[in-house]
Every structure is written in C-alpha cells, then in structure tokens.
Amino acid sequence: MALLEINNLRTYFDTLRGPVKAVDDVSFQVEKGESMGLAGESGCGKTTVALSILRLLPSNGKTIGGEVLFNGENLLGLDDAAIREKVRWKGISLVFQGAMNALNPVYKVKEQIYEAIKLHEPDLGKQEAFERVRKLFEMVGLEPARVENYPHEFSGGMKQRAVIAMALACNPELVIADEPATALDVIVQAQVLKLIRALKEKLRLSMILITHDLSIIAETCDKVAIMYAGKIVEYGDIQTIFHEPLHPYAQGLIQAFPNINAPKQSMISLPGFPPDLLSPPSGCRFRPRCSYAMQICKEREPEVLTLGKELHRVACHLVAKT
C-alpha cells in the first residue's frame, strides 16, 4: 500500500464568474521513502493539490470529488479536529511557499516551532521541547544557539532551513514542500537542495516537492507528475519522463530549461499561454498550444493511458494512436 494515494481528486473554486476547475481529476501515489515532484506553471493547480491534501483550502475552495488515502485512510472523510490532531504536522507537514515570510516576526523562532510540538505532544515539558528544537536546528545545519533569535536576525537561507526544521518537528511521514528553493540565490538554493536530499536519506522521508522549476526536480526527486491546467498530463519515473517524455507539453517544458552543461543552443519556446480555467478549451486542454493537435483533440478529452510499467502514465491522443 502506498503511503499516500490520490485518486481522481477534483477541487473547484467558486468565483463571481463561475467555478474554476483548479484541480480536475488528479491521481498519483507516493510510496514510503519516495520523493515525487509536482511540476507545472503558475495557475496549473499544483499548490491547490497540496492544500486539498491537508484540507487547508480557502473558504471559496471545495474538494468535490475523489479520495486522498493516507495510510489507507481517506482524509477527505475526516472532520476538522481529526485532521488537526492526527494529520497536520504529525502525519503530513507542509513547507509553505515563500517560507521566508512564513515566520511570525514578533516571536522567537524556538517559540514558533514549540507551538507545533505542543499541539501534538502536550505531555512534553517545555524544556524538553526546546531541546528538540535545538536538535532540529542541528539537523538542518543551523547553529543550535540560534533558536533564541527572531526571524529578522536570519538570512533568507536560514529562514528556509528554520521552516524545514519546523516541518520536521513532529516526525511526519510525509513532507510537502511548496517551492522550497524558489526565492533563494543560486548558491543558497543548492545548499537547501542538498539539505533536502540529505534529510530524505537520513530520515527515510517521503516527500512531495512542488515547483515550477524542473531542474530542481531533476536534482531531488524519484518521480515526477507534470500538471497543466488542472490536470496531470504525464506521470512517471524521473528518468523516463526527462529522457523520453511523450506528452508534447512535457517535452516543451523540459526543453524550456537551459542546461548549463549542454552546448550553446537557442532556446526552444512553447507558443501561446495557459488557458483560463473558467472556460478551459474543449477536449485536450493543451490543444490550442500543441503543434501536433488533431481533430480528435478538440472533440474528446484524452484518457489517461498506462504504458509498459505501471508507473508511466500519459494523457494524450497522440500516444493513444500509436
């Protein structure tokens, strides 16, 4: 049994102009000790997937279908108290996007991490909890004495490490990291990615890494799901997807990232821009930008095909035809 299994998840947002289908029939699994990358451009629904898993959607968002099985239990069926006590921080923790601003500026960092620990282990004494915070700091490569600092005394990279320490405070089985290295400088970003890889090995953590940057996924993940306009267009083992992507969008996205080791070449571009999710195009949502579009792409939404090994899935009429 997979640690996390998501089947046919649908999350819609109510807006004045009608429902936005932010996540539409998304399925994937994360095994124990595995890290999965969830890639896509802004507005493709990748953050909404994370918020749906932890039931943190804003008030106009609603998960209207599908299941989120965590250790076999459907999180969508739990009430708020159960989610708070059993799942958040302890089972699944989230490293928020823009972690640099996720810390409260008026509390010491240790108090903020302590808050999460206290909620789940009320019996633990305050001093013991602080001791754990110091240990966590050491684990993420921060000096333990710095727990006494306020967030403004930290640099960007240090804040990011502190937020990662917080996510690990209650020994979660799964960590979801939303753009964990995005606003950081190249060298600090490399340091954080190295830390994430080291923690994954050491703690046998399962991870979902959400990012628009495929090169970050190539550096840290075992498999990858590529989302476009609320749907997963291709999903599979990282080697397969990067070396033999089948979906035209996946191919385009991978080529859009310059490789510093490759010989000089002109950048390959994808024409057009992502659709408005209030009224997505009929059939395949990528059709208006796809250079291989056929008549059928307009008429019917492509089914998700499983190829060869069970892991590789793709939703494209082009692949169905051959």
Next chain:
Amino acid sequence: MQETMIRVTDLKKWFPVRMGFLGTLLSKEQLFVHAVDGVDFEIRKGEVYGLVGESGSGKTTTGRMLVRLIEPSYGKITYHEQDITTTPEKGLRPLRRKMQMIFQDPYDSLNPRMTAANIISEPLESLGVAEGQELEERVRKILEDVELTPPEEFMLRLPHELSGGQRQRVATARALVVNPEFVVADEPVSMLDVSIRAEVLNLMLHLMEKYDVTFLYITHDLALARHICNRIGVMYLGKMMERADADDLIKEPMHPYTKALIAAVPVPDPSSRRTEVVIKGEIPSPVAPPPGCRFHTRCPEYLGDICKTKEPSVVEVGPRHFVACHLHSKH
C-alpha cells in the same frame, strides 16, 4: 570582432546608509553600502553581454549606471570614446535616444493608466523623435515587430488587459521604438512563466539582432546567460570576479567563485544530477565588505593571509579572459 562601444573603468557606486537623527547628532561615522566597488569591463558593438551575479552583487546598479539612471560615485564610463560619466542631464538627451532600458517587472514598469500606444509613443514625443502621422506609423510598426498583432487590437489596451508576456513585449517595444544602439535589460523574463519565457526572450534577441542593438543582459541565471550571451561578466559584492567569452567561462572557469556558481546551478537532467560541491554561507553585507578579496570568507581555495589583506588585481589569463584572484596573480 568589432569596436568597443562601452568602456567602464573603476566604476563605483556607494549609497549612504541612513543614520537617523541621533546618529547624525552623535556624529557617528557615515556608513556606505558599497553596491559597486570598482568594476572594469567593455562591451563591444553588436554583442550580447551577460552580467551575472547573486542578489546584492551590484549587477543592477551597474546596469543602471551605464544608462545614467543612477549617478556613479567614482570611475568612468565612455560611450564610443565619449566620456558620459558626468554629462549633465541636458546633455544626456541625445544619449537617451541611443540607450534604453527594459526593466525586470512588467507589472511595475508600465503606467497602469496609460494605453499601450501611449506608453510606446511617450519616448518618441519626449525625445522629439517623431510626431503626428509618423509617430503613429512607428508605434504600429514596432507593435508588429514585437508580435502584438494586429496593432489596432493592442494599441488601446491598458496594462491590466495584457498578460505578463504581452506586457514585456510592450516594454520591449517602448525601448526599441526610438532606434537605440544599446539596450540594458534587467532580468526581463524572470517574472514570466517558464513556457512563455523562451518565446519572449527569443523575440527580444531576434529584434536586437535585426536592429543591430548591443545588448546588456543582467541575470542571476548562469545557465540562461550561457545560451544567449557572447560574453559574461561574473560579479560578487560589487566586484567583477571574472569575465570571458561565454563558452570559455563555462568550460574553463578560473575563479573559485565562478566555479562554485556553475556547480550550484541545478541541471535539468536526472542522469547527471547531484552536484555536491557547494560553498558555505551567504553573501556578506556590502556595508562592511570583507577586506582583501571579497570572496575569501567563503572561498574553498583560500590561500592564506594574502587573500585576507591584499585585493587581487585583474589578470588576463587567456585571450579576453580576465580574473581577479590571487591563485592566478602570483605567477
């Protein structure tokens, strides 16, 4: 290759740190942010020059000084052998036609109350390049050039009616409409979505070539710079650490900082993954930069006292390949 268009010599920009009333009263020493602290380089006509560095390296300040949007504190900038470092504002007007800038954030750099046509025609009017019929003709032409077609459809749009990519096309049109010779672009695509980036960037590069514009491209993304630039200069804490032809710089980096930067760039290929050489720490404060070599506090090839006390001079280690590092200056 061609003649030198822009030559920068020992250029510096120090911003005073605000001291506050009490600080002034107690006559504490005035502190400065050493944003750019003595850089030399030259840009040849027709090339795409990449200025690369982390945030706080001074790359943006340098770019803005070249087009005189920021007054240099010290040093010299020449444009076609003409010294423009201290040209008064009035004398700059003819230069403004020759030098233009594209800013990073297309959501910030376009006036939300002006239509695309007004945004693009403003430089033509204020620099007295064209008026009336000709002005409209030029606006139309440049909109076609940046592929906002048909122009009628876009001329009356306000920035909020345009997507990010379209806005950056308007910004490109505004810069190119006066037929400049030199354009500085400061991270022009970093705010755009990945799949749109390449398209906008390719268009910019195509137009720069078509109109024979020399292009200074400021970016933190070394992988991108490697693919679009002819030459790259790497900055760190207000200093130019290394500059060379793009291929040389990537294939044979000489400065430990350049090497670290290259190693840190994530590679979009899972087979060659996991670059392990990562330097420690973060970029120090530019208010009190480290003495000697700016990079010595983090350098993996630290030589000892000399790095701490003596600032390395710039050495030419190969054809058009310059490095400021004691590793290369001692012999």
